[in-house]
Amino acid sequence: MAKQLTYQQEIDRIATLKEVGEKKWQNINPESAARMRLQNRFQNGLEIARYTADIMRKDMEAYDQDPSQYTQSLGCWHGFIGQQKMISIKKHFQNNTDRRYLYLSGWMVAALRSEFGPLPDQSMHEKTSVAALIEELYTFLRQADARELGGYFRELDAARKAGNSAEEETILAKINDHKTHVVPIIADIDAGFGNEEATYLLAKKMIEAGACCIQIENQVSDEKQCGHQDGKVTVPHEDFLAKINAVRYAFLELGVDNGVIVARTDSLGAGLTKQIAVSNEPGDLGDQYNAFLDVEEIESTDIKNGDVILNRNGKLVRPKRLPSNLFQFRSGTGEERCVLDCITALQNGADLLWIETEKPHVGQIGAMVNEIRKVVPNAKLVYNNSPSFNWTLNFRQQVFDIMVEEGKDVSQYNRAQLMSVEYDNTELAALADEKIRTFQADAAREAGIFHHLITLPTYHTAALSTDNLAKEYFGEQGMLGYVKNVQRQEIRQGIACVKHQNMAGSDMGDDHKEYFSGDAALKAAGEDNTMNQFS
Numbered sequence: 001m002a003k004q005l006t007y008q009q010e011i012d013r014i015a016t017l018k019e020v021g022e023k024k025w026q027n028i029n030p031e032s033a034a035r036m037r038l039q040n041r042f043q044n045g046l047e048i049a050r051y052t053a054d055i056m057r058k059d060m061e062a063y064d065q066d067p068s069q070y071t072q073s074l075g076c077w078h079g080f081i082g083q084q085k086m087i088s089i090k091k092h093f094q095n096n097t098d099r100r101y102l103y104l105s106g107w108m109v110a111a112l113r114s115e116f117g118p119l120p121d122q123s124m125h126e127k128t129s130v131a132a133l134i135e136e137l138y139t140f141l142r143q144a145d146a147r148e149l150g151g152y153f154r155e156l157d158a159a160r161k162a163g164n165s166a167e168e169e170t171i172l173a174k175i176n177d178h179k180t181h182v183v184p185i186i187a188d189i190d191a192g193f194g195n196e197e198a199t200y201l202l203a204k205k206m207i208e209a210g211a212c213c214i215q216i217e218n219q220v221s222d223e224k225q226c227g228h229q230d231g232k233v234t235v236p237h238e239d240f241l242a243k244i245n246a247v248r249y250a251f252l253e254l255g256v257d258n259g260v261i262v263a264r265t266d267s268l269g270a271g272l273t274k275q276i277a278v279s280n281e282p283g284d285l286g287d288q289y290n291a292f293l294d295v296e297e298i299e300s301t302d303i304k305n306g307d308v309i310l311n312r313n314g315k316l317v318r319p320k321r322l323p324s325n326l327f328q329f330r331s332g333t334g335e336e337r338c339v340l341d342c343i344t345a346l347q348n349g350a351d352l353l354w355i356e357t358e359k360p361h362v363g364q365i366g367a368m369v370n371e372i373r374k375v376v377p378n379a380k381l382v383y384n385n386s387p388s389f390n391w392t393l394n395f396r397q398q399v400f401d402i403m404v405e406e407g408k409d410v411s412q413y414n415r416a417q418l419m420s421v422e423y424d425n426t427e428l429a430a431l432a433d434e435k436i437r438t439f440q441a442d443a444a445r446e447a448g449i450f451h452h453l454i455t456l457p458t459y460h461t462a463a464l465s466t467d468n469l470a471k472e473y474f475g476e477q478g479m480l481g482y483v484k485n486v487q488r489q490e491i492r493q494g495i496a497c498v499k500h501q502n503m504a505g506s507d508m509g510d511d512h513k514e515y516f517s518g519d520a521a522l523k524a525a526g527e528d529n530t531m532n533q534f535s
Helices: 007-020 030-039 045-065 079-092 106-112 128-161 165-176 196-209 237-253 285-290 334-347 362-373 391-405 427-437 439-446 457-473 479-493 506-520 530-534
Strands: 071-075 100-104 185-188 213-217 260-265 295-298 310-312 315-319 352-355 381-384 449-454
Touching (some): 030 128, 045 449, 071 457, 079 128, 079 457, 100 128, 106 128, 128 165, 128 185, 196 237, 213 352, 260 334, 352 362, 457 479
Parallel strands (some): 071 100, 071 449, 352 381
Antiparallel strands (some): 310 315
């Protein structure tokens, strides 16, 4: 992407074009056109993907040098949610969006964005809805840029009108130093929605929409399950690597050379495989995959009709096959399979790892990462700080176990009931909450986690806030239920969308009308606009 011009440089550039254009451009104001140009910095999704891929690569290098420099994101299921998140980040963190990304969850696309209505996380939704949500998210982030710059331009006009040159210089500096709301997105392509060609085609759509980072998992595409549910079925490594290749080819074809691939393994919770891997010689990748199968040694006379038989070190073995025609792995091999999955993915084109776990435990994650790093020293993870975990119960039980190991008296606690409110003010609960608070920093330092995300937070916040509003508004509080708990808080906390007409682009529309029609413009922001009550 070309270097961003300053405000004055953009004005001068357009003024030069106007001179070349003779009289047909006589009604065009170069400064107005320059404003529109700056408000639309990113012309398309590929520009966004290239820009954000560079950011993500830089962040990965910084983390390798200092694990305290980990990155974070929240899953967003609508463009408005993503926009408000980034506006809030700029507001609360000194206009700084560094190391803060967006996450697109396949679960939320299935549950909230499918034309079929709410669906389980099984890749049954329209795959194009994934790319459509990426485009929507960046449309709203670009609009946030335009809105913020539009506010600066109006302040600039007011400073000029008042003859305040010092204020004018201050505002010009803000315009030239404007920090975009556009940040990297980690986008979930599930298991690729079909074969490697289907994966490639969808990856292209996602990249064209702006995705610089695509996350893909090693489950069977047509058997895909949510990572926190049972019944997961994995594929042999060669099948998964073909899809990683497909995504990389898509990045390279579209000129996003720095595109990032996250290889997710569900092997920790997946006890089944649909296929026996092809193996050409002992110890090759297929043989390593098959070595985890649950088998029984047999004699040639024991072979039954339809049996699948393997030759393992000169002995005949029969893999355990279920009525579903799936094959079963040996119990207790999940972590070993995860480690092999991760090493193989990193050695064959993946940039980051994702290990889907059943609980948030730094020790468990760190132990697997340490094994991976024996082969790939700079291996690092994207980790799902999942709402599927009962964080309170998990960490209270972890602290309980630590107290037992240390010989402390835990007789006042019932380990199975530690979620109970009766324990909220205990020492154990306080220690657990502190572990939750520092989990991301601890895991970044001790377990190689480069990026922490919460997949479904805005799904849950929408449900909780709507429940609270409905309870009050339709109950005895009536209108006060909205005013006291929503609008009054918006005003006092400086939430931008309290002026919802401005947030939807009304002021920008007025600016454009003035550019296009001059004094004849019919503008909305007059004295009778009720939004003036929130000035």
